[in-house]
Amino acid sequence: MKKTIKLLLASVLTFAATFAQAQTAEEIVNKYIEVTGGAAKWAELKSVKMTAKGKQGGMEFPITSLQKAPNLMKQSVSFQGKEITMSAFDGKETWKTNFMTMKAEKGEAEDSENAAKSMDFPDPFLDYKAKGYSIALEGEEKVEGTDCYKIKLTKKPIKVDGKEEEDFSFYFFDKENGVVIMNRSVMKKGPGKDQAIETLMSDYQEVNGLFFPFTVSQKMNGQVVFSMAMEKLEMNVAIDNKEFAFPID
Incomplete structure (x- = not known):
């Protein structure tokens, strides 16, 4: 009888310890917001200008890269003395530079509609419930040797070739320090359609009370296809809305 009681007590203690360590999706996301600066500090962020070296x-x-609340965005590169806009959104329409003609061209109406739904300045997890998003803990997974919580973020449905599709991606939170170190999503359009793309984030640094990843790389099929090292990040700088507008010749 004593042996049975001891075994039962040991099982109860083990269960209690496991329960105490268990994390919910909401707790993981709340910790992430807190360790990167806190919800109040993030809410004060109205614009960001980033300069970096890409490979x-x-x-x-x-x-x-320029971003401005609530949903303005523009990312451009300098190549052979010319500025090439890789992607931009002026709040209503998407546009970019055509590499063949080197002229600006607007995106499809469907792309603009999707962009309006999914722009997430400054962070997709900030006030995610108010945006109509949902989160779910999908277990744990190692990311390049780091133990992570795997969170599925589901946004509002988007349209792909005229059909409505679920819009979701997976975020991997470092169990030790709480920050996101990878995002995994599936390309919906283009040459890489249906392929998984992984965006890895590291070298978090503090800028005026908020923490940002200063090194970002993207992988497809296990191979790095793009990397970026941040050189300077400026917060709450004055950015004219004209910067995001489609250029008129």
């Missing part, structure tokens, strides 16, 4: 296909090039 792709053996080439290195300067990158400039």
Whole structure:
């Protein structure tokens, strides 16, 4: 009888310890917001200007990224003395530079509609419930040797070739320090359609009370296809809305 009681007590203690260590999706996300600066500090962020060095296909090039609340975005590179807009959203329409003609061209109406739904400045997890998003803990997974919680973030449905599809991706939170170190999503359009793309984030640094990853790389089929090293990040800088507008010749 004493042996049975001891075994039962040991099982209860083990269960209690496991329960105490268990994390919910909401707790993981709340910790992430807190360790990167806190919800109040993130809410104060109205614009960001980032300059970086990018690498792709053996080439290195300067990158400039502009973001402004609530949903303005522009990312451009400098190549052979020319500024090339890789992607931009002016709040209503997407556009970019056509590499063949070197002229700006607008995106499809469907792309603009999707962008309006999914722009997440400054962070997709900030006030995610108010945005109509949901999160779910999908277990644990190692990311390049680091133990992580795997969170599925589901946004509002988007349209792909005229059909409505679920919009979701997976975020991997470092169990030790709580920050996101990878995002995994599936490409919906283009040459890489249906392929998984992994965006890895590291070298978190503090800028005016908020923490950002200063090194970002993207992988497809296990191979690095793009990497970026941040050189400077400026917060709450004045950015004219004209910067995001489609250029008129």
